[in-house]
Amino acid sequence: MPKMKTHSGAKKRFRLTKTGKVKRAKAYKNHILNKKSTKRKRGLRKGGYADVTNEAAVKLMLPYK
Numbered sequence: 001m002p003k004m005k006t007h008s009g010a011k012k013r014f015r016l017t018k019t020g021k022v023k024r025a026k027a028y029k030n031h032i033l034n035k036k037s038t039k040r041k042r043g044l045r046k047g048g049y050a051d052v053t054n055e056a057a058v059k060l061m062l063p064y065k
Contacts, residue, residue, distance in 0.1 A: 004063040004064075006061070006062055006063060006064060006065075007061035007062065010058060010061035010062055011061075011062060011065075013025070014050065014058050014061075014062060015065075016059070016062065016065045021049050021050075021055070022049060022050035022054075022055050022058045022059070023047055023048075023049060023050075024047065024048055024049065024050050025047055025048075026043075026044040026045075026046065026047070026048055027044075028044060029041065029044040029045070
């Protein structure tokens with residue numbers, strides 16, 4: 001059976017933790033930052049976890065992680 005390909009976009013956006021959760025970065029931190037408050041931008045620096053409903057789909061895209 002051939003090897004499965006890793007989804008290129010997913011490998012740049014997600015990391016798997018040791019317990020199997022999917023880590024991700026927060027959205028809305030790329031541009032148009034002058035109208036966002038400092039407090040809001042600081043909160044966007046922190047990572048988050050993918051929702052449980054999306055976890056299975058992400059793990060399929062990252063077969064060897």
